[in-house]
Amino acid sequence: MTRTAVITGLGATTPIGGDVPTFWANALKGVSGAATMEHDWVEQYDLPVTFAAELAVPTAEVLSRVEAKRQDPGTQMATVAAREAWKDSGLEGAEIDHDRLAVAFGTGIGGVWTLLDGWDTLRERGPRRVLPMTVPMLMPNGAAGALSLEFGARAGARTVVSACAAGTEALETALLLIRSGQADVVLCGAAEAAVHPLPMAAFAAMQALSKRNDDPQAASRPYDVDRDGFVLGEGAGVMVVESEEHAKARGARVYAELIGAAVSSDAHHITAPEPEGLGATRALRSALRGAGVDPSQVSHVNAHATSTPKGDAPEYLALKAVLGDHLDDVLVSATKSQTGHLLGASGAIESILTVLAVHHGTAPVTINLEHQDPEIPLNVVTGEPGRLPAGDRVALNNSFGFGGHNAVAVFRGV
Template sequence: MNVVVTGLGTTSPLGGDVASTWEAALAGRSGVRTLENDWAEKYGVPVTFAGQLVVQPSEVLSRPETKRMDPSAQMAIVAAREAWADAGFGEDGVDPDRLGSIVSSGIGGVWTMLNAWDTVRDRGAARVLPLTVPMLMPNSPTAYVSLEFKARAGSHSPVSACASGAEAIGMGFEMIQSGRADVVICGGTEAAIHPLPISSFAAMQALSKRNDDPQGASRPYDVSRDGFVMGEGSGVLILESEEHAKARGARVYANVLGVGMTADAHHIAAPEPNGAGQTKAMQLSLERAGLTTADVAHVNAHATSTPVGDMIEARGIRTLLGSHADQVLLSATKSMTGHLLGGAGALESVFTVKALETRQAPPTINVTEPDPELQVDLVRDTPRALPAGQIAAINNSFGFGGHNVALVFGA
C-alpha cells in the first residue's frame, strides 16, 4: 500500500509555522540565541544559549489549554493543527476508527516534573496540581493529539531519544501499510530547554560551549565543531494511504517510500564507531522502498555537530552510496535550528519533504573549514537545486541507546 504526505506542520526556532520555518532555512538563518534567564549566575549552568521557539504556544493556544499541557504537548498541538489544516480535511474529517496518532518525545514533560518537585519541596505535597501526571507523561503529546482529532485507530509514542520523531513517522508509515489506519498524524516534539537537561548534556561534554557566538555554535562537519546546540519545537506530518488521498482529491507533497530501523547494541550514549547500524538502517530503508542508491539525490543528515558523531554518519553515507555520493546533496539543518532531540527527526522530515517539493536542498551554515574526511557534497550557506524527475531523499535520525532510523521520501 502506497503512503503519501498530505499535510505539514511545525513550530520551531526558525518560525511559528512551516512557511516561515522553510523560508528561514533556505535563507540560512540561525534560530539560536542567548537565553534570557539567570540560570548561569544562579546555578552555574555552563551553556547560556539554545534554539528557542520564535512563537511561544501561549501566543497561539488558549489559557486553559496551556494550563493543562506540558510545553512539549503544547508544541505538538500547534504543529498538529497546522498539519491537519494543511491536509485540507473538510467538515466530515476522517473516520475516527481509521485515524491514528503517533507523536513522540525523547524526554517528555521535564518542565512539569521539575516544577512539581519544586512545589513539593517549597510548598508541600498538597499544592501539587492534579494534572501533573497526565502532563509529564512522555505519551502526553500523542494523547492530546488523539483527543483533539478523535484518533481511535491507535495512539502511540515510541521513545528512542533523538530518533523518536523519525521513529514515529516510520511507525505511522507501517500503521497505514498494515491496514490499521487510513490516516496517521505523526511526528515529534521536545521542550527541554531547562537548566537540568542543559547541565546534564554539558556534563557529558555533548554541548557546544560557544557562549560568545551562539549563532555560530552549531557547525556540523566543520573541523572546529565542539558539540550540539539544544533546540525545542515540534514537527508533524499527515500520512495517508494513496487511495484515501486520491478519493478526497488531496494535494500530495511526497511519497513515504521506506523506513529502516536498527540498533547499535554498543553503548548507552556513543554510536558504534564504524557506523554499521546507521549504514544498515539506510540500506534497509532503500531496500524496503525498492530503490537503489542511484535514486537518491538528497540526504538530510542527523549531523548534530559533535566531534565524533558527524563523521561516523558521513562515512556511513559514503559507504552506502559509493561513488554515487558525488551526485548527492547533503544538508545538516541542525546548524540553523539546533538539536530538537525527540522532535529533530520530525522537523527534519518536514525539511526533507519541502526539499523534494521545491527541488531545493537547504544549506548548512557555519562551516568555514569542512572536515577533510567528509566525502559527500555538503550544501553550504545557500540552497542548491535538486534534479527534476523522480528522485528520493533520505532523512537520518540517531539516538542515545543506539537507535538508528532512516526514512526515505520520494517525489
C-alpha cells in the first residue's frame, strides 16, 4: 500500500519576508524584493548589473555569531528556515524515532562565498590562515549535513544539486522516502546564497540577468514582451513532509498533500531549455500520472517563469501540451517577479507558496506584467490575488535548471 505524504510544517527566509507569514502576506500584496546592492564590491568590480533580491532579514539578525561563523551563508539560511518549519510542524520537543527522520535538501551552487573567500585568503595571507572549517562549509551537502546534525535525522541526509530544479527535485526525493517507507518524516527544502560578485558577473556575461539598473523593482517581468532577464535572489525554504499515518497519530495540522512529483532531463543544451518544452512536458505528465490526477483537476500553477526571453515560452508550450484547453481556466502565478530567482532554492520557496495557495484557496500575484507576450497566452494572476475553486484544489510547481533538469511537484489542498 502506497503511503500518503502530507505537509505539516513550513519555514522560509526570502527577499520579501524573513518568515512564512510575512513571505505569504507580501506575495499576495505584490511586493518586490529587488533593490540596488549596497556593497563595496559592486563598484570595485564595476559590475554591469548593480541590483539583486537579497534577504529581507539578514541571517545575522537571527543566528548567533558563533553559528554564523561556522556556516556558509547558504547553510545559515537553511538553518533559519528549517527551525521555523520544525517549530511550525509541532515536532519541536516531540518524541519521534530519529532513525525514521531524514533530510532531503537542494542547492544549485553550494558554498560559493566560503569557497571564494577561502581562495582569497590563501592568495593574500597564505595557507595557515585558511579556516579549518572551509571544506565542510563550502561542500554542497553542507546544509543537509548541518540540518541532520541539529535535528538528529538518521534516516539519511540527501542532497540534490540540479541547478534551478534542485528545490523541487528535493521534494521528489522526500516523496520517494515517505512512499517507500524509508522515513516517516523528511525535512525537505533548498537554500542558495549566490549574490556574490563572481556569479553576478558570470550570469551577466551570459546575458541572463536583467540590466534595468535604474529600476530594479520592475526588472523581473515574466511573460512581458519587454522582459530582458532574471533578477538574482537568495534565501531558503523548508517543509516538513510527513507520512499521513505519522501526522494523524500525533494530531498534526496538515497544510496539503504532496501527491506527486517527477523529474526529467532535456538532453538538449547545457543552459537553454528545449525550445518545444518536451522535457518539461514529460515531467508534467509523469508527475500528474504519479499523483493519480487528471489534468482537468489542476486549478493553479506556480510557474518557473524566470523572465528570460528564451525561458518563458517553452514552459507555456509544455503546460499547453499537458493541460490542453483547460489551461485557459488555470490561474498561473509567476512569483519570481517579486522574489527574484533564487536558483536552487527557487522551487523550495515557490512550493511553499503553492502549498499555501491550495490551503487558503488564494493564488499570489505576478507583478510587472504590463504587455503580455501574445506567444504566451497564460491566465496570469495580476493586480489582486486569484481565487481558487472550492473543494479538491490541485496545483503544480514547476522548476527547470541549467543542464536540462526539469522537476514538477503536485499538491492537493487539505
